[in-house]
Amino acid sequence: MAALAPLDVAMGDINVQNIGQLRTLNEHTFPVRYADKFYDEIPTLPEGLAKFAYCGGFAVGNCCARLEPFRSRADEKKKLYIMTIGVLHAYRRRGVGRQLLTQLLEGARKRGDVRVVYMHVQTGNDAARDFYAQFGFTEVGTIKGYYKRIQPDSCYVLAKAIDAADDPAQLLVAEVSGLEAA
Ligand SMILES: CC(C)(COP(=O)(O)OP(=O)(O)OC[C@H]1O[C@@H](n2cnc3c(N)ncnc32)[C@H](O)[C@@H]1OP(=O)(O)O)[C@@H](O)C(=O)NCCC(=O)NCCS
Helix, strand or coil: CCCCCCCCCEEEECCCCCHHHHHHHHHCCCCCCCCHHHHHHHHHCCCCCEEEEEECCEEEEEEEEEEEECCCCCCCCEEEEEEEEEECHHHCCCCHHHHHHHHHHHHHHHHCCEEEEEEEEECCCHHHHHHHHCCCCEEEEEECCCCCCCCCCCEEEEEEECCCCCCHHHHHCCCCCCCEEC
16 A cells, blocks of 8 residues: 655644643553643743644644753753654654654754753554654663553663764663663
8 A cells, every 4th residue: 555645744832721632632642641740741841842743733743852951970961851752543654753753853953952862662662663763763771660550561762862973872871760771
């Protein structure tokens, strides 16, 4: 079967007014249910780090990320942690995720204060792993028992340095709790 054409996507900010829409979207996108704490944090994120992807006026995907200081190194630059990136099932493989991640990475480069981008991906989530690989993310390690309510309960930590000369594994080795190096 021929691949479906990429969809036209418009990006929009997630804020306190439309946070309920994010909750509904996530419930239909992810196998885990996010706690209220997660939704309380989203409107406090710096501009550009929480976005909806709209197709035909409907929110079909989102990407949310937070900036974190380095714990183990004196570094003015930060880590950008992708909390969620997800697209409704019916809209997948149409380039929506690509556009969400591209705008996030371009924004991170423009900010100038991000050294590395990383996230947790459930072991066995090959779609997400292949998706991130397209953008140059590599596995820096795994964490056993990361998830409390789903199986498998382990995850990969995938990462990409903004400066290609940096090694993401080295940047994160002492930063991510429970990380067993790849
Ligand atoms: C991962 C996810 C966000 C990808 O979104 P998407 O809109 O389907 O991705 P795109 O269409 O932009 O794909 C871009 C490229 O990534 C790769 N890719 C995406 N999904 C893939 C899959 N299921 N299998 C293999 N490669 C895949 C492909 O190379 C694809 O390009 P192509 O379609 O031209 O071959 C989506 O599958 C999803 O929401 N999954 C559930 C939530 C999740 O696991 N999120 C990640 C952890 S937070």
